[in-house]
Amino acid sequence: MGVELTVTANDVLNLSSSEQRIEVKQANQQKGNNQQSSPNTPNTVTASRIWKIEDSEALYRIEGWGQPYFSINAAGHVTVSPKGDHGGSLDLFELVQALKQRNVGLPLLIRFSDILEDRIERLNACFAKAIARYNYSGVYRGVFPVKCNQQRHLIEDLVRFGKPHQFGLEAGSKPELMIALALLDTPGALLICNGYKDKEYIETAMLAQKLGQTPIIVLEQIEEVDLVIKVSQQLGIKPIVGVRAKLSTQGMGRWGASSGDRAKFGLTIPEIINVIDQFRDANLLDSFQLLHFHVGSQISAINVIKDAIQEASRIYVELGLLGANMKYLDVGGGLAVDYDGSQTNFYASKNYNMQNYANDIVAELQDACAENNLSVPTLISESGRAIASHQSVLIFDILSVSEVNSIPPELPEEGDSQLISYLWETCQLINQENYQELYHDAAQFKEEAISRFNLGILSIRERAKAEQLYWACCQKVLDITRKQEYVPDELEDLEKIMASIYYINLSVFQSAPDCWAINQLFPIMPIHRLDEEPNRRAILADLTCDSDGKIDSFIDLRDVKSILELHSLQAGQPYYLGMFLNGAYQEIMGNLHNLFGDTNAVHIQLTPKGYKIKHIVKGDTMDEVLVYVQYDTEDMIERIRQRCERALEEKQISLTESQKLLQTYEKSLSKYTYLCS
Ligand SMILES: *Cc1c(COP(=O)(O)O)cnc(C)c1O
Numbered sequence: 001m002g003v004e005l006t007v008t009a010n011d012v013l014n015l016s017s018s019e020q021r022i023e024v025k026q027a028n029q030q031k032g033n034n035q036q037s038s039p040n041t042p043n044t045v046t047a048s049r050i051w052k053i054e055d056s057e058a059l060y061r062i063e064g065w066g067q068p069y070f071s072i073n074a075a076g077h078v079t080v081s082p083k084g085d086h087g088g089s090l091d092l093f094e095l096v097q098a099l100k101q102r103n104v105g106l107p108l109l110i111r112f113s114d115i116l117e118d119r120i121e122r123l124n125a126c127f128a129k130a131i132a133r134y135n136y137s138g139v140y141r142g143v144f145p146v147k148c149n150q151q152r153h154l155i156e157d158l159v160r161f162g163k164p165h166q167f168g169l170e171a172g173s174k175p176e177l178m179i180a181l182a183l184l185d186t187p188g189a190l191l192i193c194n195g196y197k198d199k200e201y202i203e204t205a206m207l208a209q210k211l212g213q214t215p216i217i218v219l220e221q222i223e224e225v226d227l228v229i230k231v232s233q234q235l236g237i238k239p240i241v242g243v244r245a246k247l248s249t250q251g252m253g254r255w256g257a258s259s260g261d262r263a264k265f266g267l268t269i270p271e272i273i274n275v276i277d278q279f280r281d282a283n284l285l286d287s288f289q290l291l292h293f294h295v296g297s298q299i300s301a302i303n304v305i306k307d308a309i310q311e312a313s314r315i316y317v318e319l320g321l322l323g324a325n326m327k328y329l330d331v332g333g334g335l336a337v338d339y340d341g342s343q344t345n346f347y348a349s350k351n352y353n354m355q356n357y358a359n360d361i362v363a364e365l366q367d368a369c370a371e372n373n374l375s376v377p378t379l380i381s382e383s384g385r386a387i388a389s390h391q392s393v394l395i396f397d398i399l400s401v402s403e404v405n406s407i408p409p410e411l412p413e414e415g416d417s418q419l420i421s422y423l424w425e426t427c428q429l430i431n432q433e434n435y436q437e438l439y440h441d442a443a444q445f446k447e448e449a450i451s452r453f454n455l456g457i458l459s460i461r462e463r464a465k466a467e468q469l470y471w472a473c474c475q476k477v478l479d480i481t482r483k484q485e486y487v488p489d490e491l492e493d494l495e496k497i498m499a500s501i502y503y504i505n506l507s508v509f510q511s512a513p514d515c516w517a518i519n520q521l522f523p524i525m526p527i528h529r530l531d532e533e534p535n536r537r538a539i540l541a542d543l544t545c546d547s548d549g550k551i552d553s554f555i556d557l558r559d560v561k562s563i564l565e566l567h568s569l570q571a572g573q574p575y576y577l578g579m580f581l582n583g584a585y586q587e588i589m590g591n592l593h594n595l596f597g598d599t600n601a602v603h604i605q606l607t608p609k610g611y612k613i614k615h616i617v618k619g620d621t622m623d624e625v626l627v628y629v630q631y632d633t634e635d636m637i638e639r640i641r642q643r644c645e646r647a648l649e650e651k652q653i654s655l656t657e658s659q660k661l662l663q664t665y666e667k668s669l670s671k672y673t674y675l676c677s
Helices: 009-014 018-032 053-060 062-066 092-101 113-133 152-165 174-183 199-211 223-235 253-258 269-281 302-321 354-371 418-429 435-455 460-482 513-518 622-628 633-649 655-669
Strands: 070-072 078-080 108-112 143-145 168-171 190-193 214-219 240-244 288-292 328-330 378-380 392-402 500-504 524-526 536-541 564-566 576-579 600-607 610-617
Touching (some): 062 070, 078 092, 092 576, 108 113, 113 152, 113 600, 143 152, 152 168, 152 174, 168 174, 174 190, 199 214, 214 223, 214 288, 214 328, 223 269, 240 269, 269 288, 269 302, 288 302, 302 328, 302 354, 354 378, 418 435, 435 460, 622 633, 633 655
Parallel strands (some): 108 600, 143 168, 190 214, 214 240, 240 288, 288 328, 328 378, 500 536
Antiparallel strands (some): 070 078, 392 500, 392 576, 524 576, 536 564, 600 610
16 A cells, blocks of 8 residues: 555544544545545446457457357457358458348248358368368268257258268257157268167157168167067067267366266267177177267367277277177267367367367277278267357347446535545555555445445435445556456456446347357457447346346357457347357257247358358247147237226226237237347
8 A cells, every 4th residue: 555545444434433434534535535536437448549350350369269150350350261261251240230121030040051061061071071181991970960950951961961971960869869760861961860769769760771871879778788689589570779878088177077977868888888798698798789879068178089099999899709799889979069269278278179179089999990900980970069060150139238337426425425436535545556455445435335225224215325436446446457467356347347237139048059068259340330449348138037147158268268258239230140150959948938939040042143041040939938838818918908908997998008918918929039129
C-alpha cells in the first residue's frame, strides 16, 4: 500500500467512535481529493490501432480449428469452403440473411453436405496413403457410428458419399441397427453390430446376410456368446463374429473409462479365450474373424492410440495363432477433433493429425503380422466425431446485453453514509501499487453496506450507490490487471465478474448439451463485423430459466478463457454468432429443457453458380413439444375458451380482449419455440 493512503476497510470497520472516523476521512481528503477519477467506461477493450481481419483470425483462432473449411473474407464475414481445398466458398453471413428471407429463422443449424463428403474422402485418403507407404497388403473399410448423428438426411448422404470407399455403418443399439439395415446399400460395405444384443437383434443381424449385407456381430457381453451360437444353428447361417476386447491401455480424459479392466463394455482376455473354446466346440471357429476395441472418444494424445494399437495387434496375432479365422481389426473411435486449434494433447485438442493416426495403425499391424507370418487384417475404424463434427454450424442471434454499470456516481452527497464516502475515496485512490489491497477494502465496504442495509441503517438509494462504487473499483482494478502479465489469483475471477452478459436466442440444453454436461468447448465467434475490433468481453446466457444455461468457457491457445470478445450491439442491427464443429453428438443428446425444441436445420450444397438449399427441416413448434409431454393442444385451447366465457359473463374481460387472447394463444401454439427476431 502506498504511504499516502491511510484508510483501509479494516481500520474503518473496527472504528467505534464517530470522532475517529472523521479523522480518517479528513486525512484522506487531503490526499485523495486531487486525484482525477479515470473515465470508467463499461467493460471495454481499449482500442489502440486499426483493427484488421488478421486480428480477428488470431483472436478467434479460426485457422487453428477451421482449416480448410472456415475463414474470414475481406468484408469481415466468416466464409465456408465446404469442399475444403478443392475450391468454392460462400459467405456465411449472406447465407443466413438469404435464409431469413425464406422465413427460416434463428437459431438455425446449417449442415454442409460437401464438408461431410470431404471428411469421408480425407479419412479414406489418409488410410490409402498409409497402406501404400507401408506396402500393406490389406484394405481399409471404415464405418460411421450411427450414434454420432442419426439424422436421416445425414446418414443418407454419408452412405452415398461413402460408396466409392465401401464405407459402412456401425450400430450400437436395435433402433440404430434398423436404420443401418434400411439405409446401407453399398456392396461390400461393413455393418458392424455393437451394443447390447437380444435374440431379435442377433436374428435380424444374421438374416441381413441374405440381403447381401456384410453384418459383423461384435460380442460385448459373455451372455451373447450362447445366444449367437444358438441363433446361428437355428437359422443355419454362419455369421461373421468378433469380440470387443477390454484393453489394459487406459484412455485419457473424459472417456478414459471406456477401456481398462473395469470398462463397461467388452471382454477380458480370459473371457475371449473362453469364447474361442465355445466357438471351437460349436464348430464355428471360422466365424470368429474380428477383434474390436474402443479406448474412448476424443483421444487427444497419440501415444494413447499407439499403445492401444500395439496391445490390440498382439491380441490379434495371438487369436490367429489360437486358430481363430482372423480377418478384421476394428480400432473403434477416438480420432479427435481440434476444437481449440492448439494442436496439443489438451482435452479440446489433439497432438496428431489424421495421417499420423492412419500411419500408426497401419505400420503397427504390418509389423505384428509380418513377425508371425500372418496375413494382415482388413482395417476398420469407427470414427464419428472426426467425420461429423465439421459439417454443421449453429447460428444464433443476440437478444440483449446486460452490462455492469461501473460508472461511479458523483461525489457523495450531504447525508450519505460515511461508508459511501469511504468507497468513493477508495475508488479515487486505486493505483498500480495499491490495487490489490484496495480491492479488498472495497469488497469489505460493500459487504458492510449490505449488512447495514439489512439492519435498516442504510437506505436503498445508499445501497445502490455503494454497489455502483464497488463496481467502479472493480473496473479500475481490472483496467490495471489487464495491462499486467501477472494477475494475482484472487483477482483472476474479476474478468468474469465484470463481463457483459450477452443473451442468446438458444437453449444450451437443446443445441450444445455437452457444453453444459461435460464442459465441452466449441469454437464460438461472430460471423460478421470481423473487420471491427470487438470492444466487449462477454459471457453468453441462454433462454432457459436455468442458471446452468450459460456458456462461460471459451477456446484459447493456453487452457480456456472465461470471456469471449464480442462487438457492442448496434441499434436495429442483428448480431449473429456461430458455434462451430458441433455436428457430432449434440443434436440427439439435446433435450427439451424449458420446452425449447429442435432448431431449424437446412442442408446446403455448393453448386458451380453458388449453392442450393437441399432440405429445410423446420424446428419444433410449441404444439409439437407440448404433445411430447402429453398435452392435448385442442384441449388446452378449449380450456382457455371456457375461461374467457366465464370472465365475459362476470364482465372481467371485454369481447375484444378475449378474442385477442384466444387468437394469440392459438396462433402461438403452431410457432417456433424460440424468440422471433
Ligand atoms: C462412440 C463410439 C464410437 C465413436 O467414437 P468417436 O470418438 O466419435 O469417433 C466408435 N465406436 C464405439 C464402440 C463407440 O461407442
